[in-house]
Amino acid sequence: MAAAPADPNGVTAMETIEQLHARIAARFPGVGATVVLNPGPAAQHSLLIPAAGARAIAEFLRDDPELQLDTCSNVTGIDWPDREVTETVRRTVTEPPPADTPAGTVPGTRVVEEKVRRAMPGHLEVVYHLYSVAQGHGPVILRLRTEDRGERVTLPSLTPVWRACEFQEREVYDLFGVVFSGHPDLRRLLMWDEFRDHPMRKDYVEPDDYEWEPTPHDRVLTRAQRHYPAPPAGSGDSATR
Amino acid sequence: MNPAPPLSPAGASVRAVQDPFHGDLLEVSMGPHHPSTHGVFRMIATLDGERIVRLKPVFGYLHRNHEKLGENTSYLASMPYTDRLDYLNSMTNNWAYALAVEKLAGQAVPERAEYVRIILAELTRLLNHTCLAGFLLQDTGCSGTPLMYAFREREAILDLFEALSGSRMMCNFQRFGGCRLDPSPDWLAAAARLVERYGAFLDEYEELITVNEILLARTQGVGVLPAALAVNAGVTGPMLRASGVNHDLRRVDGYGLYPRFPFRIPLGAHGDTYDRYMVRMLEMRESLGILRAALRDLPGGPVFDPKAKLRGFRPKPGEAYGRIEGPKGEIGFYLVSDGGPNPYRYRVRPPSLINLTVLEDLCLGHTVADAVIILGSIDIVLGEVDR
CATH class of the missing domain: 3.30.460.80 (NADH:ubiquinone oxidoreductase Nqo5 subunit)
Incomplete structure (x- = not known):
């Protein structure tokens, strides 16, 4: 070889x-x-x-x-992902002639730079x-x-x-x-079948109840309170208390 | 493929299913906790009598989204994570990742570091193939003894790794632009001693195993992989070469300084389980030759490019795919940089997962006991399959 x-x-x-x-x-x-x-x-x-x-x-x-x-x-x-780009665009503008210019003068032009924000679809x-x-x-x-x-x-x-x-x-x-x-067997490979989202996308947000606990505490409790509305008083729902 | 009934839910181990062609079938769910699956791997085998008519692997029990972790940390911080992919072969994982980043950033590597990398990669190959030979025998039902012989030698190599890097298995040794540490003369002498006596171990092991009647009966003609299918299915490494395809990235790509080292590429003739075992045994002897040459010719100089940047490392925008011949096959890293401190996209090409593509083809028509050996001969590590 x-x-x-x-x-x-x-x-x-x-x-x-x-x-x-x-x-x-x-x-x-x-x-x-x-x-x-x-x-x-x-x-x-x-x-x-x-x-x-x-x-x-x-x-x-x-x-x-x-x-x-x-x-x-x-x-x-x-x-x-979708993003917004700022581009510098050059544009030629016609200058209005000053008031005391004699009639028949060609109006002057000038190049201006403008910053344009444009949405780029992802x-x-x-x-x-x-x-x-x-x-x-x-x-x-x-x-x-x-x-x-x-x-x-x-x-x-x-x-x-x-x-x-x-x-x-x-x-x-x-x-x-x-x-x-045309894929012969298109199923999820690594995540479980019931999983809904696509974790490698840049805008993926980890679910709150990823590791659901019946009696949440500490960090999980804070997250759970942020996610779930407070239960009506006396409803007896201890999980989201 | 037969019109298949839906797969059984996790937890069901055995159930009867109906098939319009075969009639009554039995569906056996092996794993995820099963000693023969080498980790948390599950295969759902559908049996007609004793023969497998359908086999679906189920992955993901060890999934931790390694690639997302890589995107959320700096380039260097991913290096210790690569140890955990194929946790038997952290040295080659490190090298593959370092190679991809060096390609991305245009980073040069000193000559001594290239030699050290080759020495460590070939020691890793010895380690991996020795483990495989032990596990394969374990899978045939030869419980204990061959595995203990293999692990005795593996431990000697791990001692070398520990002496050099501080850790037996999670070595975290390569850097972008060289190696983390320079091996001492004592370490090199110890490595040379190991290389000198390893041939005697291989002789001893082969005398016990290679012509063993039970091994021959269980592995010859079992799980034949045709060369055309192997290439099309992306099978790489010793498994591809056992099917008679002469493809070794050390030769094809010539990465590192491998073109300086003469070695032969063992090829199988039948592509069966026995060839996959034998190719690895022969590869170990070639690795010993490379090791002897590398330890003899090891040049002086630094092991790390003094101009390389470790902290604040930001490669220019671009992308690179780097790959090396790992013990299990082609391990590659695909990196996309947007100029920031973290990779924009970090992808591992796992040889174990892609070699499993042909698992069903290999197992069809065989018994469950054969499927265990076939899986063993594919040589998977679930840390890499599931990532």
């Missing part, structure tokens, strides 16, 4: 992300994959692909004889790290984004392409709340 590669990312020579992007764009016209550059020193760039073409692109990446990305090493989610992102065992190269990183951060956001499952995604997509469903359409 060949000696190890000198590439800092530890991969053998493979086409660059731009070449791969061009090939995908030629193969799937109108699908609209984009390259997401990684500004950090790791320089592991990724491909953002739309949900509609994800299955076809994944099968292409797996079956292409040059790439042969036969295994999916890592699947995970990232939560990007989304959930699922990241796939693909490697080739046959050729020993990788990673090719795929990203899929949901439209918003709602309760039933759906993305296509890549488990039919790589079995390796089976448990990991279940975990993303469990902890982030992304529903994978």
Whole structure:
């Protein structure tokens, strides 16, 4: 077997992300994959692909004889909540001419900078790290984004392409709340089935009665009092007293 | 797959279920508290007579949302938490995490630290595979004796770890840019002595076990994993190589200074439980070769990059996925930085969990007693599976 590669990312020579992007764009016209550059020193760039073409692109990446990305090493989610960004916008304004200007003078213009606050809608992102065992190269990183951060956001499952995604997509469903359409067995993986929320979302709030005690005391009592309204007098409900 | 009846609730151990194809079936819930599951793991096996027709693993009994903890603490504060993932192999967990952060921040590592990391990682591999060989025999019903032989040697390695890091199992040893402490000459001499006599232990153990008729009968041809399925299902580590796939990240990625060390990669021919056992026994002998070379050639110099920043560590925005060949397979960390002191996203790629993807495929058609051995040969640690 060949000696190890000198590439800092530890991969053998493979086409660059731009070449791969061009090939995908030629193969799937109108699908609209984009390259997401990684500004950090790791320089592991990724491909953002739309949900509609994800299955076809994944099968292409797996079956292409040059790439042969036969295994999916890592699947995970990232939560990007709604946020407000402040942008500096440059605008050209026409200055009203001073009162004593003779008629017919071209009014002067000037550039003003304004700070504009804009709401950026959030989304959930699922990241796939693909490697080739046959050729020993990788990673090719795929990203899929949901439209918003709602309760039933759906993305296509890549488990039919790589079995390796089976448990990991279940975990993303469990902890982030992304529903994978086409997954053979989409159940919660780590939390119990009756659990309602998705703990890895950034806005997740731990429930008060996480460790419910019949007679709460100390910290749990303070939290319980904050959460539950005081019972009517004489109701005899000792649990939330 | 058969149209399956809903899984039994937790607590029910055995119940009768109906299936339109098989007729009367028996559903056996093993675990979460069962000696053969190596921790709090539960499998729900549906039996037709004595044969398994369906097997669903149930996870989460040891879940503490390790990834959320990682997002709520600084980069360095996660290092001791990584010890608790695969608590047999804290040294390799530390290395995988340090490697990912070093990639994220573009941090260099001194040569001596790379050697120390290789020495500790190969000692960890010895430790893990020795434990596995002991537990596997325990699972076949050979109660006690082989496990005690294995644990005697494991304890010798743990003594080395304790002398170096202060803790037997929760070593918390690697830092971003090197190692926490420099091994003393005495420690290196003790490690060299252990390496010299470990071969004799392996010979002794193999003489007892490897050609043992009961082990052969129980493991050969049991739980065969085809190579194509193994690759597609993301199986890594000795389990993948037992199916005959030549894939070892020490060779493929060449991380650290592994390209300097010649070693052979043992491959299985059948992908059965016996191959998974045998590949690990052979890997230990290769590890001894790497250890001898690393202890012989260990260069001088610092074990920690003096320019590396420990406090106030804030990598630039970006992301990185770093992975190493842990004793159980590919252990990787995926980190996203937004420029703050905590990782924005901290993800562990747990080899134990992903290797379990094929558990049902391996167990179909076998008996419950075989499922116990198959699970043992996959080599899981629940601290890592459930995180």
